[in-house]
Amino acid sequence: MSELSGKVQTVLGLVDPDQLGRTMTHEHLTMTFECCYFPPPPGDEEVAENPFQMQHMHWLRQNPYSCHENLLLQQETGAVRDELLAYRKAGGGTIVENTTTGIDRDLPTLKQLAKDTGVHVVAGAGYYVDSTHTEATKRMSVEKLTDIIISEVLHGADGTDIRCGVIGEIGTSWPITESETKVLRATAHAQTQLGCPVIIHPGRNPTAPAEIVRILQEAGGDISKTVMSHLDRTIFDDGELLEFAKLGSYLEYDLFGTEMLNYPYNLEVDMPSDSQRVKALAFLVKEGYDDKIVVAHDIHTKNRLTKYGGHGYSHILKNIVPKMLMRGISQNQVDKILIDNPKCWLTFK
Numbered sequence: 348m349s350e351l352s353g354k355v356q357t358v359l360g361l362v363d364p365d366q367l368g369r370t371m372t373h374e375h376l377t378m379t380f381e382c383c384y385f386p387p388p389p390g391d392e393e394v395a396e397n398p399f400q401m402q403h404m405h406w407l408r409q410n411p412y413s414c415h416e417n418l419l420l421q422q423e424t425g426a427v428r429d430e431l432l433a434y435r436k437a438g439g440g441t442i443v444e445n446t447t448t449g450i451d452r453d454l455p456t457l458k459q460l461a462k463d464t465g466v467h468v469v470a471g472a473g474y475y476v477d478s479t480h481t482e483a484t485k486r487m488s489v490e491k492l493t494d495i496i497i498s499e500v501l502h503g504a505d506g507t508d509i510r511c512g513v514i515g516e517i518g519t520s521w522p523i524t525e526s527e528t529k530v531l532r533a534t535a536h537a538q539t540q541l542g543c544p545v546i547i548h549p550g551r552n553p554t555a556p557a558e559i560v561r562i563l564q565e566a567g568g569d570i571s572k573t574v575m576s577h578l579d580r581t582i583f584d585d586g587e588l589l590e591f592a593k594l595g596s597y598l599e600y601d602l603f604g605t606e607m608l609n610y611p612y613n614l615e616v617d618m619p620s621d622s623q624r625v626k627a628l629a630f631l632v633k634e635g636y637d638d639k640i641v642v643a644h645d646i647h648t649k650n651r652l653t654k655y656g657g658h659g660y661s662h663i664l665k666n667i668v669p670k671m672l673m674r675g676i677s678q679n680q681v682d683k684i685l686i687d688n689p690k691c692w693l694t695f696k
């Protein structure tokens with residue numbers, strides 16, 4: 348039996364799963380999102396150049412990806428430290444930090460933030476979407492990718508001895524590219540050897556999550572230990588959602604706090620409100636999936652920090668939980684979503 352078995356691996360070492368407490372399963376504390384810059388709407392170029400003023404904050408909420416400076420979360424470590432202290436005060440215990448290779452993972456900063464704040468931080472192994480894969484990554488075999496991912500969990504990543512405790516977020520586009528397919532297979536192979544949690548970023552198409560599950564399953568992955576992220580912007584039809592839920596992955600609603608009329612990466616998508624997200628959770632709970640739901644904010648741009656008038660990492664604990672209770676989700680079910688499900692997912696087999 349491995350020393351990881353029955354434990355959760357944080358950036359400060361192994362911990363007993365009961366120590367985690369309330370857990371956000373999909374956040375970023377330091378990263379860059381330059382890979383996904385989207386030009387501003389015509390006529391808005393000037394605002395986009397100079398957005399960090401009070402009168403521009405609404406524009407930034409609507410167009411977060413159209414301002415280069417907004418994409419540099421790695422410049423805000425001080426503000427993030429304050430946020431994590433506030434998160435602890437609000438009753439938070441753990442954050443899963445989903446930054447993988449391609450969007451500037453910074454393990455020493457994660458370790459320092461965990462030390463400074465007392466929040467457990469679990470770091471992610473593996474690769475983000477194809478557009479961030481280097482030519483060298485694209486040339487790698489599945490076996491080589493598997494070895495790298497395993498090493499990031501067992502020995503440490505990016506030339507450090509800081510170990511990842513989860514594989515992901517593994518990025519996929521739609522359609523899924525050849526390089527992403529190799530990374531998905533490597534993820535499944537690594538998971539088979541390690542018995543570890545996996546988390547996936549699906550492309551923006553309602554059929555993407557099921558296609559990913561198919562690829563992982565074919566490669567031997569454990570779907571019951573896998574989180575499918577971003578369902579709030581991916582599957583909208585109740586019937587399709589239940590079909591997907593039957594496949595057995597964790598179901599993640601992780602864009603709480605995001606307000607956006609036009610979702611630039613897919614204009615077909617109407618980004619839901621937080622009330623609609625809570626409604627989706629209540630529906631899944633009613634259908635018997637309370638053991639499978641996990642939640643987060645997926646903070647990945649500066650404007651979502653409280654420093655810039657954003658909702659911050661405590662929004663779910665402070666505002667969404669009361670709304671969940673108001674909409675018929677019981678305290679026991681809330682505790683499953685925030686404590687028991689993340690704990691079960693994050694514990695190595």
Ligand SMILES: CCC(=O)NCCS(=O)(=O)O
Nearest residue numbers: 450548577580612645647
């Ligand atoms: C790195 C953060 C990330 O991938 N967030 C998801 C954004 S979106 O695909 O839901 O727009």
